[in-house]
Amino acid sequence: MTLSQLQLFRDLALCRSFSKAAKENGVSQSAASQQIQEIERLTGTPLVDRSTRPLGLTPAGQLFLDLARDILRRKADFDGELSQLKKRTEGLVRVATIYSVGLSEMGRLEAEFAERCPGANLSVAYHSPARVYAAIEADQADVGLVSYPEAGPEIEATPWREEEMVVAVSPRHPLARRREVVPFEMNGLDFVGFDEELPIRRAIDAYLSQQLVEVRVALEFDNIALIKEALALGNGLSILPRPILERDVQEGRLVAIPLGPPTLTRPLGILTSRRRKISPAAREFVRMLEEQEELIPLPVS
Numbered sequence: 001m002t003l004s005q006l007q008l009f010r011d012l013a014l015c016r017s018f019s020k021a022a023k024e025n026g027v028s029q030s031a032a033s034q035q036i037q038e039i040e041r042l043t044g045t046p047l048v049d050r051s052t053r054p055l056g057l058t059p060a061g062q063l064f065l066d067l068a069r070d071i072l073r074r075k076a077d078f079d080g081e082l083s084q085l086k087k088r089t090e091g092l093v094r095v096a097t098i099y100s101v102g103l104s105e106m107g108r109l110e111a112e113f114a115e116r117c118p119g120a121n122l123s124v125a126y127h128s129p130a131r132v133y134a135a136i137e138a139d140q141a142d143v144g145l146v147s148y149p150e151a152g153p154e155i156e157a158t159p160w161r162e163e164e165m166v167v168a169v170s171p172r173h174p175l176a177r178r179r180e181v182v183p184f185e186m187n188g189l190d191f192v193g194f195d196e197e198l199p200i201r202r203a204i205d206a207y208l209s210q211q212l213v214e215v216r217v218a219l220e221f222d223n224i225a226l227i228k229e230a231l232a233l234g235n236g237l238s239i240l241p242r243p244i245l246e247r248d249v250q251e252g253r254l255v256a257i258p259l260g261p262p263t264l265t266r267p268l269g270i271l272t273s274r275r276r277k278i279s280p281a282a283r284e285f286v287r288m289l290e291e292q293e294e295l296i297p298l299p300v301s
Contacts (some may be wrong), residue, residue, distance in 0.1 A: 001044055003075060005035050006068040012036065013065045014078045014138045016054035031228075039064070072139060073276045080279035093282045095124045096132045096141035100244050101268060113285055120281035127200065129221070136271050142282040144204040145289075148199035149269025158291060161240040165204075165264040170234050175210070176255045183260075185210035190236030191215035195222045199204045201267065204239050207264050228254060239267045 004025070012021040012032070040047050047061035057065060057118035079091070092112075097106065109123050127135065129148075135141035137154050149157035175181055188210070194201035208215060219237050220228050227238050228245075232253045240261065248254040258292040270286055272278055279285070 001039060003038055003072070006071055008032060008035055008066045008067065009039060009139075010138065011070060012048070012055070013061070014134070014140075016056065016057055018055070018184055050123040059237035066260050069139065076279075077277050078138065080277055080282075090234065091120055091279050091281045093120055093143065093279070093285050094125055094141045095122055095143050095145065095285070096135040097124060098129055098132060098147060100147070100241065101145045105243070109288075115290060116288060117281055117284050120284070122285070128286045130186070132271065134189045138271055139276060141289050142272070142278050143286060144271030145268065146271060147265065147266050147268055149204065151269060154274050156272045156274050158272070158286075158290075160268040160270050161292070162267055163243055163263040165246070165259055166230070166241050166242045167237055167259050167267055168231055168240045168245055169237045169254060169255050169257070171255055173235065173237060174232055175257060178257050180258045180260070183208065183262075186215055186237065187213050189215055192221070192227050192230045192236050192238040193217050194227070195220050203266070204264070207239075211262075239264065243264065 006028075008021060008025050011024045012018065015021045015024065018032050018036075019029050019038050022029045025032065027035075036048060043060070043064060045060045047064050049056040049061070095106075106122075107126050110124070111121070112121055125135070125141065128145050132141070132144040132146050133152070133155060136144045137152075144155075145160070151157040151161070165245075167175065167186070169176050175185070184191050191202065196202075218237075219227075219230050221230070224240060224244055227240065228248055230236075231238055232248070240256075242256055245254055245256045251257050270289055272286070
């Protein structure tokens, strides 16, 4: 039984789909199915419950999943310790990040990390917040970057920094020329918000509620890119992290207006696994993040 077979089984348990697990491992669906059947032949018992959709694991399959995870963790620990023994910071650092952090900064971070650790490489995947947590738990990422970080039994959450939240509007909006927007001025205005299940939506709702402000939620989206497009078309206002508006402000598509008092910030955090030691290269990447200086504030318009 090979490590690649163990990894395939682990990914199948996570994805609950042969096609998705095959894609994750770069093999055809038929090849993935044959490898799982070979594992079942070697163990002498069914491990996958193929009668359900999505697929599930049999009790024996759950036991085998624990074994596979343990072996893969031990292999990852060995790789990290071996790299440290060689006194070389090298290897692949897998980063899972939410879109708003990754798209605005990852290019700069990759360049700085390449200069700092020329023997290492970053592999960056952009996900929803829930998928970032899942990637850390499933050992599919070494480092996670999220907003409103939450620790868990298997996840360590380290505070990274606080981002200023600002009012974002198109240059044609009535508030666009303001140097500051206090909360009560948004009362009754059209608002472009995040989907209700996202942490940032709950934080913004709590802020507005505390200030006794009621906005008209005209549109809701699950990512910042779509919110910015809606704003650029003139669909109301929103409250967004200042750093992700940098390019839009420079291009004149949007205006970023300071909020408050009181002000609002978005906390960012770094996720790592409690159960698995990260490699020296990943530790160096985390150290680099923790050393990052605060971003320079953008102009108001």
